[in-house]
Amino acid sequence: MIHERCFALDLIVEDGRCVGVHALDADGRRIEVRARHTLLATGGAGQLFAVTTNPPEATGDGVAMALRAGVAVADLEFFQFHPTALDHPSMPRPLLSEALRGHGALLRDARGERFVDELLPRDVVSRAITARMLEQGVDRVWLDATVLDHFDIRFPTIAADLDAAGLDPATEWLPVAPAAHHQCGGIITDLNGATSMPGLWAAGETSCSGVHGANRLASNSLLEGMVFGARVVEAIAAGVVAAEATGAMRTVAGRPTSGTVIGGQRLALPERARSTATTIDRQRVVELRHQLQRALTTHAGVLRTAASIRSATDALLAVDAEIPAGTVDPAVCELANLVEVGAALLAAADAREESRGAHARTDFPGAHEAFRLRLVIGGPPAHG
Numbered sequence: 001m002i003h004e005r006c007f008a009l010d011l012i013v014e015d016g017r018c019v020g021v022h023a024l025d026a027d028g029r030r031i032e033v034r035a036r037h038t039l040l041a042t043g044g045a046g047q048l049f050a051v052t053t054n055p056p057e058a059t060g061d062g063v064a065m066a067l068r069a070g071v072a073v074a075d076l077e078f079f080q081f082h083p084t085a086l087d088h089p090s091m092p093r094p095l096l097s098e099a100l101r102g103h104g105a106l107l108r109d110a111r112g113e114r115f116v117d118e119l120l121p122r123d124v125v126s127r128a129i130t131a132r133m134l135e136q137g138v139d140r141v142w143l144d145a146t147v148l149d150h151f152d153i154r155f156p157t158i159a160a161d162l163d164a165a166g167l168d169p170a171t172e173w174l175p176v177a178p179a180a181h182h183q184c185g186g187i188i189t190d191l192n193g194a195t196s197m198p199g200l201w202a203a204g205e206t207s208c209s210g211v212h213g214a215n216r217l218a219s220n221s222l223l224e225g226m227v228f229g230a231r232v233v234e235a236i237a238a239g240v241v242a243a244e245a246t247g248a249m250r251t252v253a254g255r256p257t258s259g260t261v262i263g264g265q266r267l268a269l270p271e272r273a274r275s276t277a278t279t280i281d282r283q284r285v286v287e288l289r290h291q292l293q294r295a296l297t298t299h300a301g302v303l304r305t306a307a308s309i310r311s312a313t314d315a316l317l318a319v320d321a322e323i324p325a326g327t328v329d330p331a332v333c334e335l336a337n338l339v340e341v342g343a344a345l346l347a348a349a350d351a352r353e354e355s356r357g358a359h360a361r362t363d364f365p366g367a368h369e370a371f372r373l374r375l376v377i378g379g380p381p382a383h384g
């Protein structure tokens with residue numbers, strides 16, 4: 001049976017096995033959907049940040065459900081920022097893709113000067129832009145695409161976005177800023193998409209299959225859905241019942257119900273105090289979501305320090321304290337999920353005292369051998 005327009009709330013776990021989900025149906029009624037196998041494919045969590053290319057529903061619901069159920073999650077500190085999203089009031093932000101820089105468009109700062117090799121990887125260009133914006137006290141830099149001929153014909157989708165924004169790439173520089181784009185980590189899976197919990201599978205951006213490591217290569221994410229989604233179905237059809245020590249699951253190897261952490265370090269999450277209220281005003285939910293997004297963008301975005309991560313954590317805990325326990329309003333649930341995933345991201349960002357891939361700590365600028373491991377949250381008890 002297909003249940004459409006439902007909102008998944010939480011996993012149903014019985015005897016350590018996932019047997020379905022609690023959900024809200026299209027009329028807002030709470031239902032139980034029971035299944036021998038449950039596949040989470042809920043996408044990313046770009047809505048953690050104030051500036052993102054992700055749609056409003058990218059609130060990390062699958063990762064939050066996994067965290068609440070104690071399923072192993074990793075690599076959340078590696079959130080990829082796209083360097084050149086159009087700086088425009090619309091959210092999600094339209095992307096001015098790498099193709100423009102690849103064909104010769106130049107990045108210029110507030111003084112009109114070039115400051116970075118435009119062809120460097122996303123993380124490097126994002127860091128250079130963010131550092132320059134902080135230095136000059138501005139919210140944007142400029143992409144000079146005036147050198148590109150036949151823009152409309154070569155880049156029709158971008159041309160349409162620019163036209164809608166009232167910008168002409170042939171005659172004016174385009175305002176750009178980094179935007180949260182892709183969650184590299186997520187629910188740890190093996191190469192079949194099996195998670196650390198029997199009966200639970202994950203595919204797509206919500207998963208951490210090991211494809212991206214600390215830094216996703218552009219366009220690698222579609223394979224997470226297309227390849228691993230298909231592999232989950234094939235594995236279930238072939239009668240596979242447990243995760244194997246492949247892909248990111250090598251981190252939590254051994255039997256999924258009593259795995260040993262190999263090359264991984266477990267993290268504890270901060271203590272949280274939920275509100276005792278049972279309702280919350282709709283407008284307040286919107287404000288709290290913005291508050292959380294601003295805090296993560298400012299303090300735990302492209303550039304981070306121990307102090308800034310602490311500020312973001314304080315802001316997140318303040319939001320959490322206003323969320324009523326037990327409500328099943330999807331907007332409140334999404335906010336609670338953002339807090340859940342945000343807390344895990346911040347714990348990992350704090351623990352990773354180095355800079356690697358998409359995670360940049362200005363107080364620990366280099367990569368360290370000791371951190372060549374996954375920071376794992378949840379999962380079966382460690383032993384051995």
Ligand SMILES: Cc1cc2nc3c(=O)[nH]c(=O)nc-3n(C[C@H](O)[C@H](O)[C@H](O)COP(=O)(O)OP(=O)(O)OC[C@H]3O[C@@H](n4cnc5c(N)ncnc54)[C@H](O)[C@@H]3O)c2cc1C
Nearest residue numbers: 007008041042043053054057061204205219220221222225
């Ligand atoms: C602007 C942009 C451009 C991109 N370009 C590329 C590219 O060129 N190449 C590339 O490889 N990748 C690209 N990506 C990344 C790629 O699109 C995503 O990683 C991919 O679409 C994620 O697919 P998914 O199936 O995991 O999740 P999604 O496509 O996000 O689907 C998740 C679904 O789950 C639903 N959902 C979420 N929570 C719940 C819940 N609680 N209950 C019920 N349903 C829920 C959502 O509504 C949504 O329908 C781009 C991303 C963006 C934002």
